[in-house]
Amino acid sequence: MSASFKLGIVGGAGWLGGAIAGAALSAGVVQAEDVALSFRSVKPDRFPRSFWTDDNQALADRCDVIMLSVRPQDWPSLKLDAKGKLVVSVMAGIRIAEIGEKHGTRRVVRTLPNAAAEVGKSYTPWIASSDATEVDRIAVRAIFDACGVQDEVGSERDIDYLTGLTGSGPAFPALLAEAMMRDAVAFGLSPEVARRAVNTVLTGTGRLLELNDASPADTVAAFLGYRGTTAAAIETMREAGFDEAVAKGLAAAFLKSIAMGKA
Ligand SMILES: NC(=O)c1ccc[n+]([C@@H]2O[C@H](COP(=O)([O-])OP(=O)(O)OC[C@H]3O[C@@H](n4cnc5c(N)ncnc54)[C@H](OP(=O)(O)O)[C@@H]3O)[C@@H](O)[C@H]2O)c1
DSSP states (O other), rough: OSSSSSSEEEEETTHHHHHHHHHHHTTTSSSSGGGGEOOOSSOSSSSSTTTTEEEEEHHHHHHHEEOSSGGGGGTTTTTOOOTOOOEOOOOOOOOOOHHHHHHTTEEEEEEEEOOOGGTOEEEEEEEEEOOOHHHHHHHHHHHHHHHHEEEEEEEEEHHHHIIIIIITTHHHHHHHHHHHHHHHHHHHHHHHHHHHHHHHHHHHHHHHHHHHHHHOHHHHHHHHHHHSSSHHHHHHHHHHHHHHHHHHHHHHHHHHHHHHHOO
């Protein structure tokens, strides 16, 4: 496989598959003519210059990199022989060995992007099988750099953990934002003002973290150092069990991720 490759996305009609295709095309990692996408029920109008099919084997046969982006519960019924080609999975919970065995290849990369791929801001950890080549790795890095930030990690256990930590992506900051917004509305602010205020805090925090590459611990410590309103809030939230609630939630996600792979 050369540095330029043909990308096929099984389940390309779905949320994440479409987001990855859009990011890879926008970044110029692949040309529209070199992308194939498969659908099951309805052919979308997106990516009109790319090849759409409901035949997953036809997709696999014309591509160099075959991405699996169906839901884990739909994967057992998916029939596709990769014939030794690189298969890249974005499915939560499904292990490298199972993917390779089912699809007839020893070149498998297991990844776990998140919904922010849609805006080029996904965090994507990945791990490759021992038979994956350096050229395979270059293709994977290119695709997921286009979606945001990627890291090759040391074990599938790391991917299972990160499925909860980052695969859930924007859900956790959104949970905090929802709690803040509910409090603001209960205080008496209008829902519109509360939503704009809280959303702006979130997007502003993201931009600051990106700009300064600051560690969250340093940011919290700086606010605690002022001994003002923020310190009062942080200390009270922590006394009420904030850190324990986060740790328990992430542990539940980790267990669920492992269980999904065994179902
Ligand atoms: N969304 C996320 O934030 C996120 C984050 C990390 C990982 N993931 C992983 O990404 C994968 C896709 O998730 P998603 O959120 O994009 O789900 P989704 O929107 O439901 O997309 C899955 C797509 O696969 C299609 N499909 C199912 N079986 C198929 C088959 N045999 N051939 C062709 N297409 C088929 C579905 O078609 P129908 O329309 O007919 O159902 C659907 O369009 C999942 O495995 C999930 O674990 C998602």
